Amino acid sequence: MATGLTDWALRTPDRIALWDNSDRLSFAEFDARAGTLARLILEHIADAPLRDSLILPIVVGRDIWSILAIHAAIRAGVAFSALDESHPPAMMHELLQRLGQPDLAIVTGPHRAGLLPSGMRTIDARCTPDRPSPAQPRDPSARAAVVFTSGSTGRPKGVVYDGLFLSAMHQRNLDFYAQNDPLKRMTALSPFSFMGGLVNAVTPSTGPSMLVLDPSQMTPLELLDRIDRESINMVGMVSSLAATVLNRSPAERRIESVTRIVVGGEPFSWDQLPALRQAFNANAEITVAYGASETAGALFLNSIAADTPQRSGPISLGFPVGPGRVRLEPIGHGADELQQIVVVGAVACEYLDDPELTNARFGTDADGARWWRSGDLAEQLGDGTYQHLGRIDDLIKIRGKLVEPSEPERVLRQIPGIRNLVVLPHPSPSGGQRLVAHIVLDDESTITPHEVRGQLRTLLPAHLIPALLVQHRALPMTERSKIDRGALLQGDLAPWRTTAARSPAGTMEYFVVAHAAEVLDLDSIDPDDDLWDFGLDSFAAVELAERLSTAGRGAFDPNAFVLHRSCTALAALLTTARPQRRSTITQLNDSGTRSPIFFIPGAHGNAVGFDSVGRALGSEQPVVVIESHGVNAPGRIDRSVLSAAARALKDIARLQPEGTVTVVGYSAGGVVAYEIAQQLTRGSRDVRVVLLDAAMGDEPHGRAGPAELSTGPTRKRGATGSIAALVRRPQIMLRRAAVLGRRVHPGRPTNSPHRRTAIFQITELAIRRYRPEPAAFPVTLLHVDGSEQAARWALLVPHLVTHRVRGTHLTMLEPPHATALAALIGEAVR
Incomplete structure (x- = not known):
């Protein structure tokens, strides 16, 4: 990687290597300046104590000088960490402390030097070429870089890479551009402080020219205009950014120069492909990529040619980039348990100052191969490809069932009129968890929340139907152009409605609404809403029927929910109907x-x-x-x-x-x-x-003989557990006696577990x-x-x-x- 830039400077010295809104560098200029900055770094740290353990901070923004600084650190053989200029002061100071409080940093101008603690030495990356240094040798197993994650779920993880990791990442780029024209012009749209941006930053050493843009400072039309004006050939975007940009792209506009598009970072669905092909060259190859900060480049690639038939639902991850690169590991026990992706081979070394997390996520096989547990759920499909199923961190239990928010998210993406969305677990009124769907509609969409819920009820089990649908004009984005989940979790949850909400009318409606909302774990429910649209199922129906039985109208028949589906209808039934014997x-x-x-x-x-x-x-x-x-x-x-x-x-x-x-x-x-x-x-x-x-x-x-009439399996006696068995025996005998009594005299219908067990046994014996x-x-x-x-x-x-x-x-x-x-x-x- 350190010599790749020099090779291209010799082969195509005058070809543009980097450019942004203000500056541009040819490959020759880029190589000379990176070598000069590497020399200055080496001179500044020549007498530094514990030089080999130094991690050099680089304060980066969205410009070509940030890329140059990263190349200079690699050429100098010095470990580095790119820290984004947008970090709040408190976070910047925390990250510097975690890096060992170094006294030297690389900046790209006085304005970024002001983001650092006073007294810290700085080197400006925009130095004049002078006596450039060649690439310095370095132990490939030594620490080479630290990338901090966003910290959206808590404290940012510091992912530590060694030289072998960076070499593997460089080789992946070489392999990729060997199959594509290395003289292409491409965009860098991600912050260089994250893994995706780091991959972009080192890409010029494999040949392509790089245009650096900041999508957060441009409208979607401005971004498309710039890509068109600069004759860009390859575009890489996070899925959320792609959805935002494509929705604003004029139908008559097509950027013919773009012949390869890479999307990733978040799920991407088939229904988004037509807009992508409409905005760019119709014959462009579209690649859906999946990777992580802990892996050297993409793990899965799913390349979709122009003649690939259109499908529906989420686009699969595709195939692993190499044999043995990934495997699936159950997160529990049993054949039906969910499985997570485990990455084998070129993975990060550890998490900075977090040995507990390192031990939980990293390991080594018996053959010496290192691995990393991703926390991403997946399954292998019949055609050999893999399908992403969400994150372990997002799994929640609703009514005793394990729920992946990605399941309703996949169904919602298939509903016409919905442009973008994310389903997140939010705290529920009972103190548990519930699903909330945050939705952005197409500008011309006329779909209603009732219609959306009707489709969800047909396509999802009740426990997977989001408790709330919240409409947004646009979803908040992080600096990486991903959906800002933290902002959504902290924001207000105003239910999406197209009609005015109505308060309950009368005591009985208040009574039914209160109990229905509590059973379904909702803040509130409109009296006219269909309870089945909000997750009513057979178990919830039984619980709600027991509560409505306290209204003084006798035992409430759960079957009434089939014909009386709203609180209004149920209140009317309770008010007007005379108590009747329940029918079969x-x-x-x-x-x-x-x-x-x-x-x-x-x-x-x-x-x-x-x-x-x-x-x-x-x-x-x-x-x-x-x-x-x-x-x-x-x-x-x-x-x-x-x-x-x-x-x-x-x-x-x-x-x-x-x-x-x-x-x-x-x-x-x-x-x-x-x-x-x-x-x-x-x-x-x-x-x-x-x-x-x-x-x-x-x-x-x-x-049936006596053995068939027994209420449970018998166990052989043994020495182990005999004391515990003696303690449990009276409880077991009482339970068996209660069940046996119910078998003889079942009594009136109740939810007694003993009666239910007795009826199952009566039914089983009748069948036999x-x-x-x-x-x-x-x-x-x-x-x-x-x-x-x-x-x-x-x-x-x-x-x-x-x-x-x-x-x-x-x-x-x-x-x-x-x-x-x-x-x-x-x-x-x-």
Whole structure:
């Protein structure tokens, strides 16, 4: 790297190397001045104590002299750290202290010397060429540079590089420009105090000419005009800056000189590509790059040629830059755990003055290869590319489920009319965490928050729907042109609304609104808002129903949330409705003109769990959910599949006295649906059955013996843990006794865990005792990956039709899987 600049000065001495708004240098001038400054540095530190441990501060701005100063330090063989002139005085002093309080710094003018403590010696980088020094030898394993991160999440990390790291970074540049014309003209838009800017600063040593610009001091149109006027060939931008610039680019404007574009630093989506191609050469190659301050250059590159078909969603990271460069490491235990990217090979040495963090993130394999844990979540796709899934630091738990803010962010980016956004975890009223989507709309967009939430409800599980949508004219940016997350976390959270908010009217509306907001962990909710749009799910519905039961109208039926979706509607129901006995039947889409589809839930299932599927089937398709008797409503519990089917058949005959009957059974409800079909066939009715990952018992066996009636697994006694076992035994025996009592007398419906366990055991025993006959009717089984049910049902159904569906057994009915599941159900019953 130290000699590369000299090589180009000999090959093309008069070619422009650097230029900015005020100055320009040819390669010959650049090389002579960098050598002169290197000589001055060496003279100033000749008698310095602990010279080898010195870290030389360079106060940098957005100009060519900052690049020259970095090259001079490298040529002198002196470790350096570029400190941005925009740092507040307190931060500048803190960083200098962490560097060991050196008494010498490089500046590019008196105005930057004034940013340093009084008495500190300075050398002006704008020196006159005189007796330039050649590149000095230096131990490649010695400390060579320190780059401080932004500190947006706390104290800035000081990332320490050695000479081997800088050499690897230089080699990456050489490899890149060997595949591209090294005589290209490119832009430097990032601050030189960060890794992206440092890569730009050392790039001229590999051949390209560099135009230094400060996007924060220019309008998007001024930036595009300058790129066009200077005939720039290569442009590198952070994704947020690209989104801002492209939105302001005139449709009729195209900068033909730009034939290569590199975007990175943040996620970039396919919907942003057309604007990029419209602004620059239509045949330009677009590269999405991923790297980090701790790595020598990009780790992943995804190059998108002009003829690449347009897709949707986020653009993947692409392939690693070299074999063995990255691996994925689980952040927990189990096959379904999230995985983080671990970088192997050329990585930074350590974190300055932070041994604890260094030990947590850096390590060495048995073969001597060094590695670094990135904290970035990713997965490898079927085509071998990698997809970024967010940051470990951003993971939060909502309603007991681990949430990555990047998931709703990816869905929001697919909604037309949204120009830019970020989803962040914010503190919630309960003291936990909630998701907030910060959104910037296209200038011509007419989309409403209600429409956005409607699409989110279709595409995301309830716990991933942001609690708040906050609209911004523009998202705040850091000095690196990235979204300023810290500013958003500290700013006001005014919900995005297109209609005036309404206060609750009357005592009952206040009552419902207060409890709904508390259950959904919101500051407030408008009485007319759809609760499902704000994350209501089956679990939240049960909790809210218990709270509304205290209104004095008797036990509140959670199924009411399917038909009464706002606080206004719920308050009206509580005010006007007389207390009624809860029904086991709930009808959805009851105005539809088609024959109904009858759904049989699992052991504890109710209509709330089928809301998403029912809505996906469409308003023309009536859906009737028949719950198990006595489970959620008072009544006698059926203890056999035959009696449960016979009871449900009476409701079906009443609601659809003629025509072909369609029965859909989910989970444990599958065998009940199958037996309903058997009884309908004996009565000469035509029937179609769809099983949703439905349970079928094990091989036939006799009546259950005492072991089958036990309430849990038995354990072998052993010496270890015997004292703890003795302490726990009374609690275990009491719990077993409570469950056994509930199995004999379940009692009225409650949320008692003992009653729920007892009903699951009653249901399991009924399935195991069931003796099904072969099917003489069409059966379709929709099962999740890894399910063993297909093989079991195939023994009973000669012409079983099976389809694998996405999701798990517990999530297949929820967004985003509900739409595809409903389509398969519709196909099976047509």
